[in-house]
Amino acid sequence: MTALSPQSLPQHVAIIMDGNGRWAKKQGLATRIRGHEIGVEALRRTTSAAAEIGIRYLTVYAFSSENWSRPKAEVDALMRILVSSLGKELPTLLKNNIRLNAIGALDSLPKSCLKELNETMAKTAHNDRMVLTLALSYGSREEMVHAIKGIAQQVAAGELKPDQIESSHVEHFLYTAGMPDPDLVIRTSGEQRISNFLLWQISYAELYFTPVLWPDFDRKHLEEALLSFGTRERRKGLTSEQLQSTVSAQ
Ligand code: IPE
Ligand code: IPE
Ligand code: MG
Numbered sequence: 373m374t375a376l377s378p379q380s381l382p383q384h385v386a387i388i389m390d391g392n393g394r395w396a397k398k399q400g401l402a403t404r405i406r407g408h409e410i411g412v413e414a415l416r417r418t419t420s421a422a423a424e425i426g427i428r429y430l431t432v433y434a435f436s437s438e439n440w441s442r443p444k445a446e447v448d449a450l451m452r453i454l455v456s457s458l459g460k461e462l463p464t465l466l467k468n469n470i471r472l473n474a475i476g477a478l479d480s481l482p483k484s485c486l487k488e489l490n491e492t493m494a495k496t497a498h499n500d501r502m503v504l505t506l507a508l509s510y511g512s513r514e515e516m517v518h519a520i521k522g523i524a525q526q527v528a529a530g531e532l533k534p535d536q537i538e539s540s541h542v543e544h545f546l547y548t549a550g551m552p553d554p555d556l557v558i559r560t561s562g563e564q565r566i567s568n569f570l571l572w573q574i575s576y577a578e579l580y581f582t583p584v585l586w587p588d589f590d591r592k593h594l595e596e597a598l599l600s601f602g603t604r605e606r607r608k609g610l611t612s613e614q615l616q617s618t619v620s621a622q
Contacts, residue, residue: 381426388433388560421591423502
């Protein structure tokens, strides 16, 4: 495999970790839950690999707003897995100097989850090698509505005029305020959709879809995605010639 060059690495990688249920079915398991449990191991491998490779921000879609509508037994199991993994992963996060962060409607999580999450975030708050953000009870449309409400309140209070509203005001009220936008979005399991994930933030992200089911995802798959990213020309509306001249002027 060609070596990954540091100049062409994304700063921020976002992953839609999909396919746990299909993985469990393929293994002939009676429930989807085991797929979610093994999915945690894939997240551990991917997090360590991303930090070692030099990714600064890794954001993973762990539970969507829409996932609350799944059968209660599955939702309960996912919350249980979340609590137990947060506790178990703390030493690895500390050892690898990774800060844990979370985005989403976190208040809708069970109290035990929120407590464990807040504790793990506080204990890793000073780590600065990579930020691992869990998107939990996350939906991009809800996030945008939340931002619109924040802006509307500023307008109602007379702090901001409607014609002064800019992208930066929206960004200020997003859960991701202060984070760079993802450069690369990876979705596993062969689905080619975004499923209400970071719609504002991925405006210019490169998309990478792989048929690999999330519990099977490992460092080699991450490196394949990063290599593909390295071959993309991110024009952002410019022509290829304009980009070449900016590169040669540097
Ligand atoms: C992703 O795997 C995990 C969550 C959405 C919580 P799925 O549970 O969606 O697995 P599939 O897509 O049914 O295989
Ligand atoms: C997206 O996966 C959400 C997460 C990975 C947490 P889903 O399995 O819920 O998405 P859809 O329903 O296939 O779009
Ligand atoms: Mg799915």
